[in-house]
Amino acid sequence: MPEMPEVEIIKRSLQDRLVGRTIQQVDIMLPRLIKWPTADRFQAITTGKKITSLTRRGKYLLFGLEDDLVIVVHLRMTGKLLYSSANTQQDRFSRIKFYLDNGDMMQYADSRTLGTLYAMSLDELWRITGLSSMGPEPLSEDFTLNYLKEGLKKHKGNIKALLLNQRFIGGLGNIYVDESLAIAGIHPERKADSVTESEVDKLFSSINAVIRDGIEHGGTTFRDYRDGNGHSGSHQFHLRVYGRKLLPCLICGTPIVKIEVAGRGTHYCPNCQR
DNA sequence: ACAGGAACCTGATAGC
DNA sequence: TGCTATCAGGTTCCTG
Incomplete structure (x- = not known):
């Protein structure tokens, strides 16, 4: 969760x-x-x-x-x-x-x-x-633009599976990966090694931003997440694609699509993410 | 290396 | 109402 x-x-x-x-x-x-x-x-x-x-x-x-x-x-x-x-x-x-x-x-x-x-x-x-065996975390010193760039280059598989892999980056899960890719404008099924230089730049900042915002909003309460005092978070009100199947993309109005990638429900905008 | 499926589990919800 | 199928913020293990 x-x-x-x-x-x-x-x-x-x-x-x-x-x-x-x-x-x-x-x-x-x-x-x-x-x-x-x-x-x-x-x-x-x-x-x-x-x-x-x-x-x-x-x-x-x-x-x-x-x-x-x-x-x-x-x-x-x-x-x-x-x-x-x-x-x-x-x-x-x-x-x-x-x-x-x-x-x-x-x-x-x-x-x-x-x-x-x-x-x-x-x-x-x-x-x-x-x-x-956990990899570096977003917002940490070890998670650098160069680390992300080199990691993507080395991977033949799709980018979503790689971002979910805790050996590569520690802490990302299904919601924040979908959100990071949405902000960066990258399709979740893209091959990791096909991501361009400027896309990596965007992805690096979107991963950090999404994690920082998630913390700032006290986490995402989609179903049953609560903090140690039983309080809900509010980041669910800031999600761009996750859980928004068929709802209009906040940028272009195109209905959000839900497919399966890396065995996980995956949300993206077919117009903004390529 | 990588994809896909199964396994670990139970509960909520949607559909018929 | 009640049954059945599907899905779920994760990870690991196995097969092809």
């Missing part, structure tokens, strides 16, 4: 409330969500630990704990982290609860149960391949 802007907002909404708190109790209602180590070990090594930091890498959240331990969470499609008082009615899809030393809790809720959680020491993070 969430892409990098949504995960960033979740991080910001939880950071101040969690850092410094101690995890007093962990209830795991759905053990198979724990991918490392076992659910029992996860519970044993996190219980009683103080949370020392909360950071994000791509779509992963990393809860730093004392003793150089870390809890890693990937929300996949429908995962949520919700902070509340411990006696609040639990979410309908609550799967894991972290009870804190101040009488509050953070629950991991997930309707499709595709999310993944890990607990390990910092020097074991290499075990999470999606994390350790």
Whole structure:
């Protein structure tokens, strides 16, 4: 469900409330969500630990704990982290609860149960391949125009699949890729190596702009995305193509088309994007 | 290298 | 109303 802007907002909404708190109790209602180590070990090594930091890498959240331990969470499609008082009615899809030393809790809720959680020491993070092999993120120093240019040049496949590949760029997902391509005027089925110099320039700035705007608007709430306090974002009101099938393009009025590319629903303007 | 499909899962919604 | 099909902000693995 969430892409990098949504995960960033979740991080910001939880950071101040969690850092410094101690995890007093962990209830795991759905053990198979724990991918490392076992659910029992996860519970044993996190219980009683103080949370020392909360950071994000791509779509992963990393809860730093004392003793150089870390809890890693990937929300996949429908995962949520919700902070509340411990006696609040639990979410309908609550799967894991972290009870804190101040009488509050953070629950991991997930309707499709595709999310993944890990607990390990910092020097074991290499075990999470999606994390350790992740490419540079938009808005970061490592994500340069030249990196994008060279990467596109080397790829024979279509550009949408490449932009979705987290090894190439960390954090982009289906919505923000469609939006980036729309602003840059590039058809999602274009071969990556066919993109021209001036198009790469536009794409580079559109990727950064779309991610920056997404964060500024508190994320995109299309269905069930919420931040750590249960609040919706508003970037859905700023989307150019995603979810706008048959609606007029905001630039030229041509109806937005929806097709399948790289196995994902893909929206674009057939007039503006070539 | 790359495309396509399946798998992991469940819920909301559209269509009949 | 009730059944069936389709789709979903993600990632990984397998086959051709």
